Amino acid sequence: MQASDLLQIAKTYGDPVYVYDSEKIISQYQRLTNAFKGVKKLQLNYAAKALSNITILRLMNSLGSGLDTVSIQEVELGLLAGFKPENIIFTPNGVSLEEIEKAAALGVRINIDNLSVLEQFGGKHPDIPVCIRINPHVMAGGNSNISVGHIDSKFGISIHQIPHLLRIVDLTKMNINGIHMHTGSDILDIDVFLYASEILFETAKNFRNLDFIDFGSGFKVPYKDGDIETNIEELGKKLSTKFNTFCKEYGKELTLAFEPGKFLVSESGFFLAKVNVVKQTTSTVFASIDSGFNHLIRPMLYGSSHKIKNISNPKGRERYYSVVGYICETDTFASNRRINEISEGDILCFHNAGAYCFTMASNYNSRFRPPEVLWHNGKAILIRERETFEDLIRNQVDVKELFETKQKVALAK
Ligand SMILES: *Cc1c(COP(=O)(O)O)cnc(C)c1O
Numbered sequence: 256m257q258a259s260d261l262l263q264i265a266k267t268y269g270d271p272v273y274v275y276d277s278e279k280i281i282s283q284y285q286r287l288t289n290a291f292k293g294v295k296k297l298q299l300n301y302a303a304k305a306l307s308n309i310t311i312l313r314l315m316n317s318l319g320s321g322l323d324t325v326s327i328q329e330v331e332l333g334l335l336a337g338f339k340p341e342n343i344i345f346t347p348n349g350v351s352l353e354e355i356e357k358a359a360a361l362g363v364r365i366n367i368d369n370l371s372v373l374e375q376f377g378g379k380h381p382d383i384p385v386c387i388r389i390n391p392h393v394m395a396g397g398n399s400n401i402s403v404g405h406i407d408s409k410f411g412i413s414i415h416q417i418p419h420l421l422r423i424v425d426l427t428k429m430n431i432n433g434i435h436m437h438t439g440s441d442i443l444d445i446d447v448f449l450y451a452s453e454i455l456f457e458t459a460k461n462f463r464n465l466d467f468i469d470f471g472s473g474f475k476v477p478y479k480d481g482d483i484e485t486n487i488e489e490l491g492k493k494l495s496t497k498f499n500t501f502c503k504e505y506g507k508e509l510t511l512a513f514e515p516g517k518f519l520v521s522e523s524g525f526f527l528a529k530v531n532v533v534k535q536t537t538s539t540v541f542a543s544i545d546s547g548f549n550h551l552i553r554p555m556l557y558g559s560s561h562k563i564k565n566i567s568n569p570k571g572r573e574r575y576y577s578v579v580g581y582i583c584e585t586d587t588f589a590s591n592r593r594i595n596e597i598s599e600g601d602i603l604c605f606h607n608a609g610a611y612c613f614t615m616a617s618n619y620n621s622r623f624r625p626p627e628v629l630w631h632n633g634k635a636i637l638i639r640e641r642e643t644f645e646d647l648i649r650n651q652v653d654v655k656e657l658f659e660t661k662q663k664v665a666l667a668k
Contacts, residue, residue: 256630258566258604261527264635265602268626271528271546272641273613275306277314277631279523280609284318287515290491294498296510300344302472303329305516305610306524308627310638312336315519323514327354330363344469346388346435346514348410352376359383366435366469368411370419377427386433386469389414391454393438393447411436414454421461431462437471437514445490452494456501467510468501470494474518478607479562487518517610524609526551527566530601531581539577542597544588547580549619551605551612554588562606563589571596578603582620613639621647 256276264274284299291297300321303312307329312322313336321342322333327350333343340362347354348368352375359365359380367373368388376385390411412420424431436455438448452470459465474485498511528544535541553559563578565571573593580586588605597603616624623642628635 258564258569260630260635261525261566261604262602264628264630265527265529267635268628268637269641270602271526271544271550271625273608273625273627274525274527274635275308275311275520275609275627275629275638276523276525277629280311280314280519281318283519283522284315284320287487287491287513287518290487291495291511293492293495294511295508296467298467298510298512300342300469300512300514301519302514302516303333304614306520306612307332307614308638309336310629310636311520312338314629316342320519321512323516324358324363326350327357330358330361333363334361344386344512344514346437356380364433366433370412370416370423373412373420373429374423374427377423377429381427381429384430384432384464386435386467387412387420387431388435388437389455389458391436391438391451393451393454414458417458417461424462430464432465433467433469433512434459434462434465435469435471435512438473445486445493448490449493449497452497456497459501459505465505465507465509467512468498469512469514472513472515472518474515476517476521476607478560485518520609521607522609524607524612526561526605526608526612527602528605530597530599530603533597533599540574542576542578542594542603544578544580544603546625547582547620547622548584548586549580549582549622550616550625551588551608552615552617553611555586556615559607560589561608563592563594564604564606565595565597565601566604567601568595568598618642618647623647 261274265272298321300323301315302323304325312333316337322338324330324333324343324345325347330343330345343363344366345358345363346366352372355365355376366386366388367376388411390408390413434455436451438451455468459468477484502509528546530542531545532543548555574596575591576594576597577590578588613627626641627639629638
């Protein structure tokens with residue numbers, strides 16, 4: 256899609272606005288599938304939390320993807336979007352036994368990540384097969400917030416607890432149908448991933464009735480020019496060989512599963528916001544946009560660096576800017592960034608706005624969450640409307656009679 260298409264969308268739907276290019280999502284899905292064509296049974300389960308708009312979920316379903324979910328609400332969203340229950344996997348962390356039972360009752364696959372719940376679930380429902388989430392204790396991931404496989408991580412059942420796990424399985428007579436790991440986002444080093452996979456294969460040998468091994472996700476995508484990304488093709492070749500060898504030893508053709516979020520949707524997304532004010536201080540030129548961390552929090556939360564382009568003046572002379580929001584706290588999207596000269600009213604385009612952007616948006620400062628638009632087959636289609644004042648007050652209980660003006664609250668003297 257062209258910058259002119261984006262400008263037209265900002266004009267039609269107003270700003271700020273999120274835009275997703277379906278073509279990019281489809282090509283990323285194909286790229287990952289191709290990388291693992293050496294494996295007989297491959298299953299991609301899109302991680303819904305990256306971008307959970309129901310039309311995006313429908314697109315994933317139409318591509319043949321399954322769905323990875325982390326809350327009962329995501330399970331329900333997936334079902335509403337047309338996913339068959341058996342193509343949804345529930346991979347929560349730290350949720351109640353009741354929530355897991357609710358998901359199981361809906362017929363979705365269950366992934367359990369702690370021994371306490373495993374023992375309780377197995378004791379009550381030995382007939383429902385479950386997958387177990389293993390923590391291989393491998394340090395991977397871009398930063399400490401998104402690295403989830405290390406020794407101090409709260410995720411997964413430690414490989415050192417396998418003897419206890421086996422005892423629970425034995426005593427409850429439950430059936431383990433899958434082994435899972437998810438070591439974190441932003442994997443750069445393929446060897447670290449392959450090393451973790453060896454640990455998973457070793458663990459898998461303890462279970463006789465497996466159907467699948469799930470290698471989670473965490474593939475890194477480029478955020479700025481010259482950025483390194485996970486070499487999916489190389490990983491595909493190496494891991495496929497290892498996987499096929501394992502299946503032969505195991506004596507059964509298992510399914511190799513992944514749960515990509517960022518890889519599938521990050522680069523498809525653009526966030527468009529208007530520059531309200533250009534403010535020159537003694538040290539900096541600030542470009543203040545019509546948005547803030549209420550709409551896009553990743554730069555402030557993770558220090559992630561989204562490429563920003565001035566699509567209203569793409570040929571303008573480049574200058575250094577700090578791009579900031581309108582929230583009454585420091586909300587800096589970028590510091591000292593070279594951007595084509597910005598005038599008030601210009602539209603800035605943030606790249607990599609598909610994953611963990613809209614889904615993390617909030618109503619802070621009582622602002623509306625922006626609309627979402629899908630660019631599909633050369634057309635813009637609205638897939639979420641901008642919120643309104645009614646949305647802001649919908650669940651608030653306005654107890655007027657508590658503070659009637661006649662009975663002023665007495666202040667202590
Ligand atoms: C978030 C998450 C993913 C997706 O991670 P990405 O880095 O977006 O690919 C996959 N699996 C689980 C269990 C997750 O929690």
